[in-house]
Amino acid sequence: MALLELNKMCVHYGRIQALSDITLHVEEGEIVSLIGANGAGKTTTMRAVSGIRPLSGGSVVFDGQDISKLRADLRVVRGISQSPEGRGVFPGMTVLENLEMGCYTRKDRAAIAEDFERVFDLFPRLAERKSQVGGTMSGGEQQMVAIGRALMARPRLLLLDEPSMGLAPQFIQQIFRIVKEINEQGTTVLLVEQNAQQALSRAHRGYVLETGRVVKTGTGAELLADPSIKEAYLGVA
Amino acid sequence: MLAQAEDSWIDFNVGLFLDQFWSNTVDGLAYGSIYALIALGYTLVYGVLRLINFAHSEIFITGAFGAYFAMEALGLKPGPTARLGILEIIGFLLLMMAVAMIISGVSAVVLERVAYRPLRKRNAPTLVFLITAVGASFVIQQLFFVSRGANPEPALRLIRPTEVFTVFGARVTNIQLLVFVAALLLLVVADQFINRSRLGRGVRAVAQDPVTATLMGVNRERVIMLTFLIGGVLAGAAAVFYLLQIPQGVVYNGGFLLGIKAFTAAVLGGIGNLRGALLGGLLLGVVENYGQSLLGGEWRDIVAFVLLIVILMFRPTGILGESLGKARV
Ligand SMILES: Nc1ncnc2c1ncn2[C@@H]1O[C@H](COP(=O)(O)OP(=O)(O)OP(=O)(O)O)[C@@H](O)[C@H]1O
Ligand SMILES: [Mg+2]
Numbered sequence: 263m264a265l266l267e268l269n270k271m272c273v274h275y276g277r278i279q280a281l282s283d284i285t286l287h288v289e290e291g292e293i294v295s296l297i298g299a300n301g302a303g304k305t306t307t308m309r310a311v312s313g314i315r316p317l318s319g320g321s322v323v324f325d326g327q328d329i330s331k332l333r334a335d336l337r338v339v340r341g342i343s344q345s346p347e348g349r350g351v352f353p354g355m356t357v358l359e360n361l362e363m364g365c366y367t368r369k370d371r372a373a374i375a376e377d378f379e380r381v382f383d384l385f386p387r388l389a390e391r392k393s394q395v396g397g398t399m400s401g402g403e404q405q406m407v408a409i410g411r412a413l414m415a416r417p418r419l420l421l422l423d424e425p426s427m428g429l430a431p432q433f434i435q436q437i438f439r440i441v442k443e444i445n446e447q448g449t450t451v452l453l454v455e456q457n458a459q460q461a462l463s464r465a466h467r468g469y470v471l472e473t474g475r476v477v478k479t480g481t482g483a484e485l486l487a488d489p490s491i492k493e494a495y496l497g498v499a
Numbered sequence: 500m501l502a503q504a505e506d507s508w509i510d511f512n513v514g515l516f517l518d519q520f521w522s523n524t525v526d527g528l529a530y531g532s533i534y535a536l537i538a539l540g541y542t543l544v545y546g547v548l549r550l551i552n553f554a555h556s557e558i559f560i561t562g563a564f565g566a567y568f569a570m571e572a573l574g575l576k577p578g579p580t581a582r583l584g585i586l587e588i589i590g591f592l593l594l595m596m597a598v599a600m601i602i603s604g605v606s607a608v609v610l611e612r613v614a615y616r617p618l619r620k621r622n623a624p625t626l627v628f629l630i631t632a633v634g635a636s637f638v639i640q641q642l643f644f645v646s647r648g649a650n651p652e653p654a655l656r657l658i659r660p661t662e663v664f665t666v667f668g669a670r671v672t673n674i675q676l677l678v679f680v681a682a683l684l685l686l687v688v689a690d691q692f693i694n695r696s697r698l699g700r701g702v703r704a705v706a707q708d709p710v711t712a713t714l715m716g717v718n719r720e721r722v723i724m725l726t727f728l729i730g731g732v733l734a735g736a737a738a739v740f741y742l743l744q745i746p747q748g749v750v751y752n753g754g755f756l757l758g759i760k761a762f763t764a765a766v767l768g769g770i771g772n773l774r775g776a777l778l779g780g781l782l783l784g785v786v787e788n789y790g791q792s793l794l795g796g797e798w799r800d801i802v803a804f805v806l807l808i809v810i811l812m813f814r815p816t817g818i819l820g821e822s823l824g825k826a827r828v
Contacts, residue, residue, distance in 0.1 A: 313713075333718070354703065
């Protein structure tokens with residue numbers, strides 16, 4: 263049984279249909295990449311999975327249960343956390359407070375302490391900047407806060423929306439290495455990326471989105487080798 | 500020359516201002532604590548919903564009526580101050596506080612449910628919220644008018660004002676001291692709650708980024724309810740302190756001017772900023788007293804609003820700026 267299943271999921275913004283019949287699944291333990299051009303509907307898919315955008319059709323099934331109508335805050339309790347597009351770092355909170363927001367719904371103090379250790383291990387920079395205010399962090403540092411914060415929920419499914427956005431190349435490498443590491447520690451990851459090369463080479467499988475539809479799917483290697491994808495997303499003629 | 504130079508329309512009575520400076524300061528701080536407590540309700544709701552809850556002044560007067568009827572039920576009679584032992588006074592006070600805080604807190608939450616939540620569900624534009632807030636304010640006011648009439652309730656006096664000590668010759672009464680200390684205490688507790696507790700962090704998260712807050716598992720609706728509750732409870736406390744200082748002030752529209760002043764105080768300090776509400780409240784209380792003795796009683800309210808406009812001209816975000824939403828205190 264897949265950890266996450268989207269069945270013919272549709273989402274509208276007013277009269278505009280952003281997603282049409284999206285069907286995909288993410289198995290426990292996988293990294294699945296979602297790639298596509300600007301406006302293809304990647305962020306909308308993430309929002310719908312997290313529950314901050316209602317469906318206009320189809321369903322979201324998590325761990326065997328239909329959560330299409332479940333309130334967004336309760337989906338966090340079920341085990342879905344997200345590092346959103348644009349990072350969403352709370353500007354007036356310190357790094358520590360931001361991370362504490364990640365475990366807002368949790369009560370297991372001992373495990374929370376472990377997760378703080380883990381996040382500070384993954385991002386030593388955050389350990390140095392615990393009391394810096396979010397709004398004054400650099401873009402890359404904010405990205406670390408956003409990912410670390412999502413991890414503080416100890417999710418079963420981690421949604422990452424463009425974790426490499428606006429980062430320097432060596433930073434991008436580092437972020438993807440960390441995503442791999444998180445996955446190897448047992449967290450399932452659904453990854454949205456513009457950076458198709460990186461995203462597909464790190465992922466077990468991938469889906470290609472075009473104007474709100476899934477147009478291709480396969481293993482990371484298959485998609486990387488696909489000529490039309492090479493041309494459209496990898497900048498290879 | 501047709502007319503003699505008449506009394507000029509504005510007179511500066513510097514002598515009186517200097518004479519009364521310290522007593523004005525003391526009185527202003529005591530009365531300003533009430534502004535500060537009410538201002539917190541405006542600021543919290545604004546921080547979380549970007550809504551100016553104009554009906555907050557009626558939440559306050561609802562608490563005042565509640566406390567008043569509690570006094571009546573306890574057997575207090577209009578006329579001279581009741582002769583009560585110190586323990587009785589403390590007990591009565593605590594009871595009044597409890598009644599007023601519960602009544603104001605509950606009515607704030609009910610107001611939110613009945614007036615604002617349905618609009619939120621339908622994604623109503625900001626203007627609709629504003630009109631609803633003004634409407635709710637009038638409705639509650641008129642309910643008191645219809646049921647209690649236009650005249651103030653006869654004054655009930657629980658504590659006789661007596662001098663405790665003097666500051667530079669200005670007398671400080673037991674009531675003033677009590678109100679100032681208790682209000683300060685309540686505001687510190689509220690501030691710590693918002694800045695240190697887990698729930699408080701949820702409130703700040705919603706104020707700073709509601710969508711991301713939801714992604715963290717914060718229930719926005721519950722946070723909104725909580726802010727109305729806190730604002731209401733503090734307005735209830737303010738109502739008791741008001742009753743102690745102005746026993747004859749329980750009247751259907753008694754919240755109106757006070758509400759506007761408290762709102763002014765919130766903007767003055769920086770709306771959305773808890774400590775700004777405290778600073779703004781105390782500052783406004785003091786400055787309008789200075790204005791009154793310098794220029795005359797009819798200038799009291801004008802001074803308050805001129806102060807607001809002048810400060811906003813130089814610091815559009817208020818003295819301390821917006822903090823619940825942006826920078827840390
Ligand atoms: N709030 C909104 N209101 C109206 N339309 C929207 C809204 N958000 C997104 N859309 C539209 O929905 C479509 C999908 O947008 P989405 O943000 O999901 O794309 P994306 O794949 O994440 O793009 P990008 O790579 O640029 O982040 C776009 O056509 C976009 O214009
Ligand atoms: Mg996007």
